[in-house]
Structures are given as structure tokens and as C-alpha cells.
Amino acid sequence: MENFSSKLLQSAVDEFSKLPGIGKKTALRLVLHLLKQQEQDVETFAGAMTDLRNNILYCSKCHNISDSEVCHICSSANRDKTTVCVVEDLRDIIAIENTGQYRGVYHVLGGVISPMNGIGPDDLHLDALIQRVTTDNIEEIILALSTTMEGDTTNFYIYRKLQDHKVKLSTIARGIAIGDELEYADEITLGRSIINRTPYQVSTSSTKK
């Protein structure tokens, strides 16, 4: 795959294959696709990437990607500012927003503590979270990090830092997905969903599938 007839082509393919999950063959396919587009379209593609990187802002409150100094969630009058959901990155916010079930605000850590990858507390927006609890009138922190060792470590770090503050700490419920059969659930999830069982409620709204 290294025997390209053109250095320009070679460097375009090399650049594409630096992206996660993009191998040399996929990179070549994408580059050949771009080659078939109008010059203007390729300029637009390239410009969107550099514009984003050079002009992106992060919300000064929650550190979410934003076009303004405070993001549209943090500046919304309809959101409950006393509840903060702690997430790893933007994709988690999109997922939670898509449920339509959350009216609080967020705090984006930018990852989780991972000594193996050289990511310590100082590389994340952890101090800013503690600061928000200290200065803002926050009543509840919902931890929504991944259930990995790194996520658990980060949860524990936040717990230790906040244990002297009067703030309620909770984690999102983990259990069997709605519609899933118990037979196929993994044992850890099933075990935890029994321990964390919730009182039976007669459904008043339409049942979700």
C-alpha cells in the first residue's frame, strides 16, 4: 500500500490514516472520493476543520464545546442550575439530551483519570467542578462516567474532594436495558440491578420499548 505514484496523494492518505479507526485502505478510498469533488468543496471540507480547531470555544461554566463564552445549556433560563451531571465528553451530553429526560446542567471533565495513559486529575476539569460546587448553589451532582476502573477512580476522586461539601452525590442507574431479556444480561449488570432494585411503580405514561 506504500507504493503511491504521487507524494501529494501519499501525504493526504497519511494524514487521513492518523484518524482513529481509519486504516490505509479506508484513507485511500476517502481521499479518492475527495479528489472527485469540486475544488471548492474540498476547500470547504478543509476549512471546516481548521475553522473548528482555531475558533472553537469552551463554555466557561461546563467546558462543553460552544460558539459563545457560555454555552446554550448553561445560559438557558429553563435549566435547573442546582443539578450538575458530570460527563466525560460532548457525546455523553448529546446522548443524555436526546432522552429529553434531563433538565439540569452539565460538567464536561474531558476524560477520566487514567494513570496508564498518563491522564491525572490536573489534565481534567476536576478542579473547576469542585470550584462550581464551592461558589455556585449546587444541590446535586450526578456522576455519569463510564463503568470502567478509570471511571470508578474518577468517581471516587470526586467523592473524596466533595465529601466535606453539602452536596448530594448520585450516579446514573445501571441495570438491564428496557426490552432486554435477563437470560442474555451479563452477571455483573444483573447482580447490580437486583441490589439497586427500585420500588414498583404503576406506569402512568406510555411504556417505552
Add this chain to the structure above:
Amino acid sequence: MENFSSKLLQSAVDEFSKLPGIGKKTALRLVLHLLKQQEQDVETFAGAMTDLRNNILYCSKCHNISDSEVCHICSSANRDKTTVCVVEDLRDIIAIENTGQYRGVYHVLGGVISPMNGIGPDDLHLDALIQRVTTDNIEEIILALSTTMEGDTTNFYIYRKLQDHKVKLSTIARGIAIGDELEYADEITLGRSIINRTPYQVSTSSTKK
């Protein structure tokens, strides 16, 4: 997935998801990766794409992507200029070159005749191929197009255009891949590999797996 907090992010994701095989979720993952890179690295990425599109040359002989007016294969003294292998695009050349078995030159059509997609003979480098046969001293044309109806149509078009020329036309052999079991071969391939059987040769070089 449409509820992005940033127009810059939205347009970067939109641009990425125009690429073939890249959905919105993958696009977001790639864009978030780029966001974590240095500004200079993103400039390099974007620059490689626009450089390629704006400065790319096509070999005046074989129409392969090239950095010079005649590509390194067509200008090589070691290649047999009397044999021309007709392919759809650059990826086929890479695949054939990787075998190390071909010493002739190529002709890139840029696709195959496909009325369904509005691709006629004039959209491909077919006239240029006929021209090469007329002016250059070409003895054999090897057709290496895909075995689809479009590929067959294109093969037939070339055959019709060249039937009055003294040039040998051949196609690459199709059959059971070396190492494959007959049991799992499709019937058309197996049938054709019986019809196009070749004389038994005692292998003198090392056997390929």
C-alpha cells in the same frame, strides 16, 4: 444527533459525514479527535487535502494520479510499453503492483460504463486508450475491470472499438483463489475456472499460499 452546541462543530461533522461510509457518529468521533490535536496538525491535515485537490496531476499517458506530467511507471525504462493493463482506478494499480508479477504499463479508465449512474464512454478515458493503440506500438491489452455488468459492458465496448486493430485482447484469469476450498467457491467462479482450465505445470518456484 443534530443538537450540537456549536455551529462550527456542526459544520465540521456535516463535512466529514459527506464522505462515503462515514455516518454522523463516526464523523463526530473523528472531529473530536481532530479537536484534541495541535492547531498546526489540523492545518497540516486540511492542507494535505486542498494541496492534493488543487495540485494533482494525471499522467498524460495512462491517466494515473501523478506528481509529474508522465507518471513513474510510464516513464520507467524497465517497463514493457507494448503491454497495457486497463483498470478502473488507482487502487487496482496498487493491487497489481503489489503482486510484483506485472512488468507492463497501465491505462486508468476512471470507472466503467454505467448508464444507470449516467456514466457513458465519454466520461471515461476510453478514447485515449484507442488513441494509444493507434499511435503507440501496443501488442496486448489486458482487461482487468470488475466482473459486473458494467465491467462487461466496458470490456465489450473496448473489444468493438479495437476489433479492427492488430492488438491482442485478454482478460485477467478469474477462478478459485489459491488456498481456497472448492466447497466454498461460488458456482459461477467454479464453473468458469473449469472452462478456463490451464495446462498443469510443475511448480519450479516456491508455492504461494
